[in-house]
Amino acid sequence: MAHGSLRTTFMDLVGRPPYESEYERWLGLGRDKLLDALLGSEEFWGHWWSEQLYYFLLVDNFQPIARATKEIPDKLAGGRMDYRTALHRIALTSSFDQRNPGSDTFVTVVMEQFCGLVVQKNRRDLESGKRAYDGGKGNFLGTIVNNQAEVIEVCVNHSKASKHFLVREYQRLMHAPGDKKALANQARRLHRDPWKYLATARDWLLSEEYSQRLERLEPKSNSLFLNGLFVDLLDRLPKEEELDPMRTALDALADPRPLRSVVVRLLLDSGRVRIPEKDTITDPTRWIGEKFQRLLGREATGEELRVFVGIFHQPDCRTATILYALLSHPEYQNY
Structure with missing residues (x-):
């Protein structure tokens, strides 16, 4: 696999680009070999689990914190739980109940988010589910239900x-x-x-x-952008206390790109990133070309190399300036 396809596949499957050692391991090998390693791994299921929680809006204050819930990715990876049971567990959490209070909201959400049903076209089932949620009895999606738990079970296990x-x-x-x-x-x-x-x-x-x-670019979610930025600059994922506040701030914006650029600058200036001194780079063309491959997943064009090398040789240019230019590049917003 080439840099771009390797980077994209990692981000699609585990929610981050490769670590430095993984580039060395996987470049040039086939996609099937990479899938053997990633698909079904604990990291794959951890990312899958995070994506499901985000889909159900169980983030920040609504994120499930029970120990049994946090162990679900490990059980999925170990073959001790299938995806359907994991989704069922989400709907049974107190977080899901708090996120969707009341019979109308709760039943609407499980019908729409689990089964993809439009409640306006399924009013009878909605009303039956609401009765069961409140302790009554109803015919919900073809099954008699008597309580909230049975409403969930019918939805999760429906075709x-x-x-x-x-x-x-x-x-x-x-x-x-x-x-x-x-x-x-x-x-x-x-x-x-x-x-x-x-x-x-x-x-x-x-x-x-x-x-x-793999031949086209797709927008990065805010989580994927932040995970990628930390891996690209620090060769590690952000800690939960680092990720959550930044993601929340970015999610609150209709256009997060300007704030993403601020985050890039803050991380570059934090003193935590190992940035080589300019006079230690003996071959600027090669160094810049490697950064294009690593950060944008592609070769730099001849014109790009000419422009970037020219900027590099300007007296007031720092190596961090080159990195900032690439990390704030429109292509870095995508993968």
């Missing part, structure tokens, strides 16, 4: 939930809508056997459609 999950997972990994007929067939298999999720994802990631995805 429409398998289809909706697969559709949104395809969009998350492939960054494009999938073929409806193919996804419907895959959803039927997944509904019968939830353990087929990883095999299904592997087929997607080895497909021509994913090869085409």
Whole structure:
């Protein structure tokens, strides 16, 4: 794999670019080998879990903190829990209940977010679910339910939930809508056997459609931008107390790009980044070319090298200036 495809695949699967040692290990090897290492790993499931919590808006003050909940990625990686059970556990958390208070909100959310149903077109099921939430009895999605837990169970285990999950997972990994007929067939298999999720994802990631995805840029989420920035500059992920405040601030903005540039500057000026002194760089062209590969995932053009090397040789230019130019480049907002 080349720099760009390696970087993109890491970010799609584990939510970060490769560490320095991983570039050395994986450059030039096949995508199938990388999938063998990443797909289904604890880090893969940890990223998947974070993405699911974000999908259900269980972040910041609503993030589940129970020990049993935090152990779910490890259980997924160890084959002791399937994805459907993990999603079921999300809906049973007090955080999910607090995030969606009241019968109308709660039942609406589980119908829409688990099954992809439009409640305006399913009013009878909504009302039945609300009655059960309040302790009554109702026919909800074809099943008699008597309480809130049974409403959740019916939604999570419904065939429409398998289809909706697969559709949104395809969009998350492939960054494009999938073929409806193919996804419907895959959803039927997944509904019968939830353990087929990883095999299904592997087929997607080895497909021509994913090869085409690797040829185009897609926007980075704020979490992915911050994870990538820390790995690119510090060769580590941000700690939770570093990530959460910055992500919350970025998420609050309609256009986070200006604030992202401020974050880049703050990290570069923090004293934590190992930035080489200018006079230690004996081959500026090579150094700048390597930074293009590492940070933007591509070769620099001849014109870009000419411009950047020219700037590098200006007396008032620092090496941090070159890094800032690349990290605030529009392409760094994407991957």
